[in-house]
Amino acid sequence: MVALVIALALFFDFTNGFHDTANAMATPIATGAIKPKTAVTLAAILNLVGAFLSTEVAKTVSGGIIREGSDGVQITPDIIFAGLMGAILWNMITWLKGLPSSSSHALFGGLIGAAIAGIGFNSINLEGLMQKVILPAIFAPLIAGIVAYVCTRLAYALTSRHDPETGSKLTQKRGGFRTGQIFTSSLVALAHGTNDAQKTMGIITLVLIAAGTQQPGSGPQFWVIAACAFAIAIGTYAGGWRIIRTMGAGLTEVKPAQGFAAETSTASAILASSHLGFALSTTQVASGSVIGSGMGRKGTSVRWSMVGKIALGWLFTLPAAGIVGALTALLVKTGVIGVLIAAVAGTAAVLFMFFYSRKSAVGHHNAIEVEEAGQAVRFAKKKAMARARAHAKAKADAKAKNDADANTPKETQR
Amino acid sequence: MKWLELLTVAGATLAAAVTVVVLYSLGVRLTAIAGDAQQASPGLKRSLAYICFGLCSLAVLFGLYLIIPYFSS
Numbered sequence: 001m002v003a004l005v006i007a008l009a010l011f012f013d014f015t016n017g018f019h020d021t022a023n024a025m026a027t028p029i030a031t032g033a034i035k036p037k038t039a040v041t042l043a044a045i046l047n048l049v050g051a052f053l054s055t056e057v058a059k060t061v062s063g064g065i066i067r068e069g070s071d072g073v074q075i076t077p078d079i080i081f082a083g084l085m086g087a088i089l090w091n092m093i094t095w096l097k098g099l100p101s102s103s104s105h106a107l108f109g110g111l112i113g114a115a116i117a118g119i120g121f122n123s124i125n126l127e128g129l130m131q132k133v134i135l136p137a138i139f140a141p142l143i144a145g146i147v148a149y150v151c152t153r154l155a156y157a158l159t160s161r162h163d164p165e166t167g168s169k170l171t172q173k174r175g176g177f178r179t180g181q182i183f184t185s186s187l188v189a190l191a192h193g194t195n196d197a198q199k200t201m202g203i204i205t206l207v208l209i210a211a212g213t214q215q216p217g218s219g220p221q222f223w224v225i226a227a228c229a230f231a232i233a234i235g236t237y238a239g240g241w242r243i244i245r246t247m248g249a250g251l252t253e254v255k256p257a258q259g260f261a262a263e264t265s266t267a268s269a270i271l272a273s274s275h276l277g278f279a280l281s282t283t284q285v286a287s288g289s290v291i292g293s294g295m296g297r298k299g300t301s302v303r304w305s306m307v308g309k310i311a312l313g314w315l316f317t318l319p320a321a322g323i324v325g326a327l328t329a330l331l332v333k334t335g336v337i338g339v340l341i342a343a344v345a346g347t348a349a350v351l352f353m354f355f356y357s358r359k360s361a362v363g364h365h366n367a368i369e370v371e372e373a374g375q376a377v378r379f380a381k382k383k384a385m386a387r388a389r390a391h392a393k394a395k396a397d398a399k400a401k402n403d404a405d406a407n408t409p410k411e412t413q414r
Numbered sequence: 415m416k417w418l419e420l421l422t423v424a425g426a427t428l429a430a431a432v433t434v435v436v437l438y439s440l441g442v443r444l445t446a447i448a449g450d451a452q453q454a455s456p457g458l459k460r461s462l463a464y465i466c467f468g469l470c471s472l473a474v475l476f477g478l479y480l481i482i483p484y485f486s487s
Contacts, residue, residue, distance in 0.1 A: 147427050150431075176445055260435070265427065280423070
């Protein structure tokens with residue numbers, strides 16, 4: 001059972017990785033700052049590095065939502081198995097739909113459902129649930145969105161240049177933001193590694209403690225850290241192209257300055273929250289930032305229908321993963337046969353979704369057409385500007401000539 | 415409820431993001447100014463731009479320093 005749970009936990013880590021590639025890499029891919037393949041490789045490496053950097057989050061995972069310890073209930077590997085099942089299935093479903101939903105919420109939802117079904121409703125710490133899941137879910141996109149909005153406005157205000165005399169636009173070199181995006185998106189990937197890989201480390205450690213092979217209260221062992229780091233890196237490299245498409249092109253069109261502002265806000269929100277102890281979901285922060293930066297630039301429309309879809313997805317994450325978790329917990333309760341049925345059914349469902357996804361494959365080649373399109377537009381713009389400039393010059397020349405013509409007769413008259 | 419923590423996180427996010435974006439935007443603007451044809455001292459503007467980018471990366475590195483417990487603790 002313990003081995004099964006660890007395998008499942010690592011698979012959850014994998015889905016977490018490819019589900020969340022989009023958070024860091026959707027906007028730079030959309031603006032053409034980094035090539036898609038390079039972007040996922042970079043994100044994978046940084047996730048790997050990030051996972052090794054810190055184990056602070058791993059030590060506190062799942063604490064506070066399910067009452068554990070002497071006065072509460074004992075979490076068994078069965079419950080964790082059921083919870084992971086719910087989380088993985090929900091992650092696969094949202095990936096299939098291309099919805100950026102929080103992997104950590106799926107995990108919490110699965111665990112909560114499993115705990116309710118397996119132990120009873122009193123095992124849930126409602127206040128902890130409110131503080132750790134529901135309030136952050138409301139405030140994460142709000143904070144990130146507002147900050148991204150402010151940053152986008154600032155970035156555009158600071159780089160907008162007009163000729164004081166003629167009022168015509170001067171060169172703004174906003175393409176410079178594209179270089180900056182490489183660094184900011186790397187920062188997001190790193191932050192993701194330090195945050196999300198640890199949730200799985202925490203789970204595996206919890207299982208090991210529950211099984212009695214590890215001292216309670218100790219941190220994750222090295223092989224656990226390494227396995228989780230590699231699972232999330234491989235997942236990231238696999239790339240959740242469907243979600244990248246939603247984040248990079250589905251919500252709003254992203255320009256380099258916007259992408260830079262959005263990524264900076266995402267990175268600072270994640271770093272601030274994980275450092276100051278009010279945990280926010282990476283996915284929700286990133287989505288909020290993209291929406292906020294979309295609102296911050298004049299002439300950009302935010303596709304609110306897509307936003308609504310995503311919000312609906314977030315609303316369902318907790319209960320849906322919870323229901324799957326609860327059903328699995330009930331199955332597991334029946335004994336070894338139940339565990340087998342659950343494992344087989346789960347594997348079958350994941351395989352089905354994988355093959356179903358093959359029907360309409362979204363890969364690095366077609367995730368976002370914006371890159372080429374953006375280049376084409378830029379080209380056209382440059383050409384058009386050159387043409388306009390030439391036109392204006394010709395006009396000015398003609399005018400000067402006319403003036404000269406008009407002046408010469410005057411002079412001859414004199 | 416952890417309203418204070420929420421406020422701190424919001425404030426820190428805003429401050430950090432605005433710092434980075436303002437510095438980088440200034441750098442971008444100064445590069446653009448330096449690139450103008452009728453610019454009197456492009457060298458000065460360009461070096462100012464590089465200073466802005468440098469300060470921006472310093473801010474980012476400071477953020478990294480804060481999140482990696484190996485350094486900050």
